[in-house]
Amino acid sequence: MITVEGLTHYYGDRRAVEGLTFSIQENEIIGVLGLNGAGKSTTLKVLAGLLIPTAGTIKIDGVDLASASAEFRSRIGYLPEDPPLYKEMTVTEFLMYVGQLKGRSARDVAARLPEVLRTCQIEHVANRVIGELSHGYKKRVGIAQAIIHQPRVVILDEPISGLDPKQIVEMRQVVRSLGKSCTVLISSHILTEVSETCDRVLMLAGGRIVAEGLESDLAEAATAKAGVRVTMVLRGDRATVEGALRSVSAVTSSEFAEDTHGFLKVRISLSQDARESLVAALVTAGVGVRRMVEEEAELENIFLGLTKGATA
Amino acid sequence: MRGILLVARRDFAAYVNTYWGWVIITVALLLDGVLFQAVGVTNTPQYSADVLKQFFYTHGGVSLAVGVVTTMRLFAEERQTGTMVLLESSPLSDRQLVMGKYLSAMMLMALFQALTLYMPGMILVNGKIGYDQIAVGYFGVMLMSSAGIAVGTWTSSISRNQILAAVLGAIVVMFFVMCFRIAKVTDPPFNSLFTQVAFYMKQFAPFEEGRINTENVVYFGSVTFGFLLLATQALTSRRWE
Numbered sequence: 001m002i003t004v005e006g007l008t009h010y011y012g013d014r015r016a017v018e019g020l021t022f023s024i025q026e027n028e029i030i031g032v033l034g035l036n037g038a039g040k041s042t043t044l045k046v047l048a049g050l051l052i053p054t055a056g057t058i059k060i061d062g063v064d065l066a067s068a069s070a071e072f073r074s075r076i077g078y079l080p081e082d083p084p085l086y087k088e089m090t091v092t093e094f095l096m097y098v099g100q101l102k103g104r105s106a107r108d109v110a111a112r113l114p115e116v117l118r119t120c121q122i123e124h125v126a127n128r129v130i131g132e133l134s135h136g137y138k139k140r141v142g143i144a145q146a147i148i149h150q151p152r153v154v155i156l157d158e159p160i161s162g163l164d165p166k167q168i169v170e171m172r173q174v175v176r177s178l179g180k181s182c183t184v185l186i187s188s189h190i191l192t193e194v195s196e197t198c199d200r201v202l203m204l205a206g207g208r209i210v211a212e213g214l215e216s217d218l219a220e221a222a223t224a225k226a227g228v229r230v231t232m233v234l235r236g237d238r239a240t241v242e243g244a245l246r247s248v249s250a251v252t253s254s255e256f257a258e259d260t261h262g263f264l265k266v267r268i269s270l271s272q273d274a275r276e277s278l279v280a281a282l283v284t285a286g287v288g289v290r291r292m293v294e295e296e297a298e299l300e301n302i303f304l305g306l307t308k309g310a311t312a
Numbered sequence: 313m314r315g316i317l318l319v320a321r322r323d324f325a326a327y328v329n330t331y332w333g334w335v336i337i338t339v340a341l342l343l344d345g346v347l348f349q350a351v352g353v354t355n356t357p358q359y360s361a362d363v364l365k366q367f368f369y370t371h372g373g374v375s376l377a378v379g380v381v382t383t384m385r386l387f388a389e390e391r392q393t394g395t396m397v398l399l400e401s402s403p404l405s406d407r408q409l410v411m412g413k414y415l416s417a418m419m420l421m422a423l424f425q426a427l428t429l430y431m432p433g434m435i436l437v438n439g440k441i442g443y444d445q446i447a448v449g450y451f452g453v454m455l456m457s458s459a460g461i462a463v464g465t466w467t468s469s470i471s472r473n474q475i476l477a478a479v480l481g482a483i484v485v486m487f488f489v490m491c492f493r494i495a496k497v498t499d500p501p502f503n504s505l506f507t508q509v510a511f512y513m514k515q516f517a518p519f520e521e522g523r524i525n526t527e528n529v530v531y532f533g534s535v536t537f538g539f540l541l542l543a544t545q546a547l548t549s550r551r552w553e
Contacts, residue, residue, distance in 0.1 A: 048401050050553045070403040084395040086322075088330055136338070195435045215354050 001026045001183060002153060007056035015104075017207040020056070024153075029179040031194030032187040040187045047185065060152055070225050074103045077151035077182075081158040082140025083214050087131030091122060091141055094130060095148050103151035109148060119177055120144040121170060136167035137259040143174060146232065147182070148219035154178055156184045160193055172197055227252065228270045229295040230278075233263050235288030241266065244285035250274035263290060271275035315404040319412025323386070324419045337424050340378045344371055354417075360439020361522075367413050367431055368449040368520040372512070375421065375453050376460040376485055381421055383464025386413040386479035388471045410465060410540055417461045418454075422468070425450055426550040440481040445522035452519020455532040456511055462539035485511075488535075524547050 007020040010210030017039035024030055034040040042295075045051045047058060049065060049072055058065045065072045086094055095116065117123045120140040123132060139159065143237065146154050160168050175197050178184050188194050194201060200217060203211040211218050227250075234241055238256060241264060247253045251274075255267040263305060270278065275292065282289055327333030347370040353362045390396040399409050432446045464481040471477035492513035497507035506512050508531075515528045 048397075050397065050400050050551065053552065072403065073401055076401065078397065079403045080397050082394045082399045084393075086326070086395060087393075088326060097318070097322055100396060101315070101398065101404065137529045197517040 001061060003057075003059045004047075005057050005059060007043070007046060007053060008054050009046060010054045015207055017046075017204070020209055022202060022209060023210060024183055024185070026183055027179055027181075028173065029184045029186065029198045031184050031198035031201045032185060032204065032266065033189075033191065033194060033201060034187075035189075038204040039207040040204055041157065044078075044157055044185065047153070048076050048155050049073040058273060060271065074149070075147065075152040077102075077146030077154040079142045079154075079156045079159060081147040081161060083138050083139060084145070085130045085138060090127050090129055091133075091144075093127045098145040099148040102151075104149045111256060112148065112150065116144050117147050118218075120146070120174055133194045135162050136170075139163060139167075139171065140174065143178075147178065151182060153183045153185065155187075158189070159186060160188065160190065160212065168193070174228075189238055198296075215270075215299075219237055228273050228275065229268070230268050230275060231257075231293050231295065232266050232268060232282075232289065233291040234280075234282065235263055236267060236286065238264060239283065241287055244281045244287055245278075247285075248274060248278050248281045250277065314325060315402075315408045316412045318416060318418060319399070319404070319409060320415035323416030324411060327382070327420050329422075333382075333420055336378060336381050336420075337427065339388040340374050341427060342478050343377075343432070344374045344428055345374040347371075347374065351430075352435075360435050360441050361445065363439065364432060364435050364445060364449065364522075365520045367435065368453060369512075369541050371428060371431075372453050372456055372516055372520075373489070375424070375457045376489065376511070378424055379417065379421060379457045379460035380481040380485055382417045383413075383454070383461050383468050384471075384474045384481060386417065386465055386468040386477075387543075388468045388474045389478040392474065400547075400551070401431070406544050409547060410469070410543045414461060414465050414540055414543075417465070418458060420520075421454065421457050421461065427455065441523075448522045448524055449519055451524065452516055455519070456516050457530060459478060459532045459535040459539070460490070461509070463488075463542075464542040467544065469543040489523055 002024040004023070005021050008018045009016045010083050020039075020043060032040050042051065046053050046065075049069055052066070060072060060075050063072050063075065086097075089097065091111070092113065093115060096106065096109050098114070099107055100270070104112075114123075119127055120143050120145060122137060122140050125137055125141075130138065133141065143154075143156065143159065156175070163171060172193075175184060175186065179199075186194065186198060196199065200214055201212070202209060203218070242254070245254050245266075246270065248270075250270045250272050251268055251295070252271050254268045257265045257267050268278065277293065279289055321351050327336075348367055351370055352358075352366045380543075387396065390399065401463060430440075433447070435441055436443070436446065460481075463484045464477070467480035467484065468474075468477040471480060488509060488511045491506040491510035495503040495510065509515075516532050518528055
């Protein structure tokens with residue numbers, strides 16, 4: 001549905017993104033992750049039609065940004081980090097205006113309005129002046145303006161920043177419900193948020209894509225790059241265990257965390273997946289292995305592992 | 313055209329639904345009235361046509377000032393408040409955005425002109441002037457204001473904040489107004505060039521007297537077109553940053 005090929009953008013002499021190539025299917029919710037300066041905002045701005053890329057092509061349903069920019073933009077709904085709102089207008093007036101601005105007739109927008117208000121959970125503030133709303137409601141009105149014209153793609157830049165926990169939960173519901181009717185791209189630096197709401201993740205570092213895929217796929221990739229961490233519960237004395245660990249070349253570090261009921265609890269980092277060798281070495285040394293648990297690679301760890309060494 | 317009218321309507325509503333537009337109009341009306349009283353209504357007997365000419369002379373200047381103050385918010389405010397994204401991500405072309413903004417300022421200008429009608433109306437009632445003289449005078453004021461508004465639209469399109477837009481706009485408009493003074497202190501051929509581009513003495517003066525010359529209409533139209541084109545280019549170039 002969205003195909004991006006060789007997307008490159010420079011601000012003057014400074015490269016923001018280079019050679020980005022990816023595609024997104026219909027109704028997918030994609031998380032765009034990256035540190036500051038990774039190129040997230042530039043990528044989203046180009047996808048929203050705000051910037052013309054220095055090189056590369058971007059198509060939505062075959063419509064090219066370069067050759068049909070107006071038609072391309074009509075298929076996009078965009079919410080920047082600070083919602084663009086006319087504070088003197090009421091929510092209804094504002095959404096009616098934006099819907100028409102995006103090319104819909106007043107009748108179409110009026111017909112769609114109740115559904116959008118319901119999706120964004122803002123029916124009860126529909127006639128309130130935007131300037132009087134709380135930050136959370138302003139964010140929701142921001143999402144409403146992004147979807148009022150029934151776009152094919154909705155781009156949300158940091159949609160939960162500044163929201164309280166209750167609002168975050170409600171916002172997740174809103175984002176998930178958006179995914180039923182259109183493709184959603186979310187940029188966020190709160191990795192758990194991306195993990196909660198997105199089907200797939202796109203990681204950027206230094207203006208390039210360093211990883212792309214499901215969270216589980218990325219965990220495997222991170223493991224291949226950053227190694228494995230396990231926690232073991234062992235029976236034996238500490239010196240014997242340390243000796244056994246030294247005999248396994250893949251062990252990079254060990255941390256004796258707890259010693260209860262005569263067992264040793266050891267946290268071990270391996271440069272590669274050498275769990276069998278580790279167990280064999282311990283058993284050979286006469287150490288009893290009661291338990292071994294692999295630490296699940298959380299998105300934060302995956303992200304740090306994959307972006308390690310990437311430069312802007 | 314639909315997109316242009318949509319942007320124009322919203323911006324015009326933003327002027328008249330908030331205190332901003334009314335503050336501009338109130339201050340301008342006050343200034344206009346005081347100047348009319350000081351220059352037009354004197355103890356010395358005057359022909360009513362001369363009083364009308366004096367009125368349009370001062371009213372033209374006030375209208376130019378209204379144009380500069382009105383336009384400073386057109387794009388600069390959208391940028392300051394972050395709402396420019398709404399316009400830039402819409403399917404409207406940059407030309408449509410510029411035209412919509414320009415039209416909204418012209419609508420406010422027309423409202424201001426309508427509120428000043430009582431002054432030539434007083435001359436009409438108490439003197440011997442025709443409706444056509446008044447109509448031509450207002451036509452000239454609207455043409456000159458159009459040029460001023462186009463200048464302001466351009467300076468607003470290249471400025472990140474409203475104050476800067478207003479200052480730049482005032483400088484450019486003042487240049488066009490003061491060209492006749494510059495013409496007096498420069499040698500040929502520059503003096504004739506400055507005389508030609510002067511808003512007041514050369515281009516606006518015939519309208520004050522109730523005369524329409526095609527060259528004056530073309531001149532103000534050209535200035536308007538030129539600066540609106542510059543504003544459109546300024547918006548387009550931002551997408552290539």
